[in-house]
Amino acid sequence: MSHITSAILDERGFVVLDRYEQSKDPKEWLDLEYVDWKSSGDTRFAPLASAAGEIDANGFWNHRPPRTDKDGVWIESQVAKAPNLVRRAKEPGANVGRCRVIELQPSSYADALYNLHQDDNNRLNPDGTGWIVRGYYNLSDDPDSFMVLREERYDPTTEVRIPLPAGTQVIIDTQRFWHATWHPGTAPRYSLITSWESGPALDAYIEKYHGHTTHVNTPLEPDLAEKAQATLQRRLAERAEALAEKRSGR
Numbered sequence: 244m245s246h247i248t249s250a251i252l253d254e255r256g257f258v259v260l261d262r263y264e265q266s267k268d269p270k271e272w273l274d275l276e277y278v279d280w281k282s283s284g285d286t287r288f289a290p291l292a293s294a295a296g297e298i299d300a301n302g303f304w305n306h307r308p309p310r311t312d313k314d315g316v317w318i319e320s321q322v323a324k325a326p327n328l329v330r331r332a333k334e335p336g337a338n339v340g341r342c343r344v345i346e347l348q349p350s351s352y353a354d355a356l357y358n359l360h361q362d363d364n365n366r367l368n369p370d371g372t373g374w375i376v377r378g379y380y381n382l383s384d385d386p387d388s389f390m391v392l393r394e395e396r397y398d399p400t401t402e403v404r405i406p407l408p409a410g411t412q413v414i415i416d417t418q419r420f421w422h423a424t425w426h427p428g429t430a431p432r433y434s435l436i437t438s439w440e441s442g443p444a445l446d447a448y449i450e451k452y453h454g455h456t457t458h459v460n461t462p463l464e465p466d467l468a469e470k471a472q473a474t475l476q477r478r479l480a481e482r483a484e485a486l487a488e489k490r491s492g493r
């Protein structure tokens with residue numbers, strides 16, 4: 244037995260849907276209640292669905308009793324402020340786990356590389372049920388920012404960079420990819436992140452919005468790429484040294 248996955252997501256680990264017409268909706272994300280929650284940069288989260296229906300950004304596996312990232316409980320006070328965001332998260336009809344808006348302060352490409360991480364959405368997810376993947380729907384208009392994905396953390400040749408104008412809709416297997424957002428803007432970036440269970444409902448939704456995997460990266464300036472890679476190596480070495488010092492009690 245293994246988990247149920249989506250064939251189109253299996254191709255490259257992500258799928259791009261039709262662009263949503265974001266400008267027709269009010270900026271509901273500015274009305275939500277946020278909590279400080281550091282994840283891949285200087286971030287805050289506004290949960291819409293959480294483990295127990297409270298304004299809590301924690302993984303469901305840290306809840307008592309622990310469980311996988313499914314059956315999120317909608318938070319009434321937040322739902323009332325963001326009907327369009329909730330409608331979009333519920334539209335596939337797939338099981339929803341965590342659903343939240345993330346706010347990210349500006350970051351460099353080197354920051355994004357340093358912050359690359361894999362999610363743990365499928366911890367405790369029973370075999371034979373749907374694999375948890377996540378929707379990343381860009382709310383603010385950030386055409387010069389990118390979702391950076393790498394199959395291999397330190398291998399730039401495995402990198403995918405998806406630009407983030409308002410209304411960008413991408414579904415990503417964030418447990419497969421190392422990922423982080425490069426956001427060179429001056430204002431925060433907002434994105435709706437929803438954990439969905441893979442299965443026929445999610446597949447039908449992907450098809451409805453013409454999901455495709457034909458994305459091609461816009462090339463990076465070689466100088467920028469090289470400098471960022473060097474900064475990453477330096478920061479990783481500094482971190483390793485700091486950890487070693489801590490361990491030896493120096």
Ligand SMILES: [Fe+2]
Pocket residue numbers: 360361362417422
């Ligand atoms: Fe993540």
